[in-house]
Amino acid sequence: MKMSARVCGAAFAAAVMLLSTNAFADPTYTLKLAHAVPVENPYHYGAMRFKELVEAETKGDMVIQVFPNNELSTGERDILEGLQLGTIDMYVGSTGPMGGFEKSFLLFDFPFLFKDLKDAFEVLDGPIGDHVFKKLDSQGIHGLAWMVNGFRNLTNSKRPVVKISDVAGLKVRTMENKLHMAMWRELGADPTPMAWSEVFTALQQGTIDGQENPLTVIYTSKLNEVQKYLALTRHVFSPAFIAIASSKFEDLPEKYQAVIVKAAKAAALHEREVYEKMDAEFLEKLRAAGMEVSTPDLDEYRKAVQPVYEKYRSELGDDAGLLDQILSR
Numbered sequence: 230m231k232m233s234a235r236v237c238g239a240a241f242a243a244a245v246m247l248l249s250t251n252a253f254a255d256p257t258y259t260l261k262l263a264h265a266v267p268v269e270n271p272y273h274y275g276a277m278r279f280k281e282l283v284e285a286e287t288k289g290d291m292v293i294q295v296f297p298n299n300e301l302s303t304g305e306r307d308i309l310e311g312l313q314l315g316t317i318d319m320y321v322g323s324t325g326p327m328g329g330f331e332k333s334f335l336l337f338d339f340p341f342l343f344k345d346l347k348d349a350f351e352v353l354d355g356p357i358g359d360h361v362f363k364k365l366d367s368q369g370i371h372g373l374a375w376m377v378n379g380f381r382n383l384t385n386s387k388r389p390v391v392k393i394s395d396v397a398g399l400k401v402r403t404m405e406n407k408l409h410m411a412m413w414r415e416l417g418a419d420p421t422p423m424a425w426s427e428v429f430t431a432l433q434q435g436t437i438d439g440q441e442n443p444l445t446v447i448y449t450s451k452l453n454e455v456q457k458y459l460a461l462t463r464h465v466f467s468p469a470f471i472a473i474a475s476s477k478f479e480d481l482p483e484k485y486q487a488v489i490v491k492a493a494k495a496a497a498l499h500e501r502e503v504y505e506k507m508d509a510e511f512l513e514k515l516r517a518a519g520m521e522v523s524t525p526d527l528d529e530y531r532k533a534v535q536p537v538y539e540k541y542r543s544e545l546g547d548d549a550g551l552l553d554q555i556l557s558r
Contacts, residue, residue, distance in 0.1 A: 256292040258481065260473070262319035263296040263308045265425060269449040271507060272321045272469065273297050275376055275500030279321075279471065282492035291485060293319070304424045306405070312474040313369045320370075320472045323378040325404040333364045333548050335541065338408035340534045341527065342555060343466040346377065346505065352558075353468055357551055362470075371475045373493035376500045378467035379443025379508060383460045384452055387438050389523045390460035393417065393533055402428050402440040409441075409465065411537045416530070432456060443467060445504060448511035453518040460523045464530065471497060 262279070264272045273295070280293035301317055302308045306326040311317030327334035336357075343349040352358060353375040362372035383390055385399050397417035403409045405422040413420040421437055431437045432455040439456065446452075447459070471493045478486060516522055542549050 256290055258287075258291040258485065259294060260291070260318040260477065261294050261296060261301065262321065263301045263311070263317050264321040265299045265302060265305045265308065266297065266322075266446060267449045268297050271445055271500050271504040272376070272378075274503045275471065275496045276321045278499045279492050279496035282495055283488055286488045286492065287485065291488070299426055303426050309370065312472065315474060315476065318474055318477045320470075321376065322469055324468045324470065325378075325406055325409075328406055328408070330368045330370070331361075331364045332544055332546060333361045333551075335408060335544055336361065336548060336551055336555075337468050338406055338465060339541070339552065340408075340412045340464050340537060341531045342552075346501075348558070349377075349466050349468065350375070350501070352555055357554065360548075360551070365472070366475055369475045371473050371478045373471045373473060373490060374497035376469035376471060376497045377504045378469040379445055379504060380463040381441045381443055381465045381467055382447070383439060383441045383462045383464070384447060384456040384520075385439030385458050385460075386432065386435070386456055387458070389458050389521055390462070391523050391525050393529055395460075400436075400438045402431065402437045408537060408541055411540065412464065412534050415534050415536055429455060441465075443508070444511045444515065445507050448507075448515055453515050453520050457519075457521060458523070459515060459520045460525055462525055462530065463527065464534075469500075 262276055264276060266272050276295045276297070280295055283291055283293050302311065305320075305322040306329070308317055308320050308322060309326060309330060312320055324334050324337050328338060343352070358375055365372045383396070383401070385401070387399060388395060390396055393416055396413075398419065400419045400421055401413055402423045403413060403420045410420040410422065423431060423437070428437075428440055429450065429452070432440065432452065440452070441462070441464070473489065478489065481489065512522070538552075542552055545552060
């Protein structure tokens with residue numbers, strides 16, 4: 230039976246109107262995801278992949294709003310507190326501030342704990358990483374997947390750093406992390422905690438001599454403009470992770486919780502790949518930009534920081550054994 234042109238036209242118009250209505254329907258869930266670094270950083274690539282995957286899987290019923298570069302905060306600790314307060318829904322960032330929330334995270338702040346990325350992620354993606362994530366729930370934060378911030382390296386404006394004696398007296402910005410600060414004291418530096426948002430200006434004005442971060446942060450934050458010397462100390466491997474406020478996660482339907490978990494794991498793998506490419510690329514770009522790069526003998530440094538292990542392993546409480554498991558691998 231043939232439909233008249235008029236009926237066909239009316240049916241087509243109705244279909245177009247229905248599609249248009251669905252395309253512009255308000256999402257049922259909108260989540261604010263914040264991080265503290267520029268959009269050139271691997272964190273942002275991971276956050277945007279997460280957004281893409283979640284919105285595609287839910288057909289736009291869940292929208293992820295990404296706020297980079299401290300748009301909603303003054304630093305990573307501020308974002309994490311926002312998760313606890315309910316003012317921010319999701320976090321992508323380093324584990325650096327986490328020792329103040331959950332002592333188990335201090336595990337990853339011990340110096341020279343991991344040899345390379347493969348070594349680190351064998352631990353993080355296994356039972357030890359799962360165990361640490363579970364501890365977060367009591368803090369109102371639900372860990373989803375491990376990302377990478379990277380191996381931290383020292384920059385300064387005073388002199389090349391090769392031997393430990395070259396570190397002596399340098400005023401080095403650190404996170405407010407007692408293990409990081411203790412390590413620099415053992416090496417003879419003057420560790421100075423400071424919010425990341427203040428670091429560039431402090432370096433520019435000479436308030437501090439240097440700082441320590443992965444190459445991705447050093448390059449994307451343009452620290453070569455205020456720092457002459459880069460030492461590949463690789464003194465701490467800094468994990469990163471993607472997390473959601475526990476209360477927000479629990480309020481989601483189970484099918485959307487599953488979407489969030491799956492998308493976070495896929496986005497984390499993407500972020501790791503981006504980091505590896507950028508780490509090599511940015512080292513060459515920093516050299517080309519005029520930074521003088523040195524490669525210290527790290528055996529000397531490892532021996533010098535052993536007192537940090539002796540002093541702080543008890544801070545891990547029942548989890549001190551995890552440190553031995555990692556070191557004996």
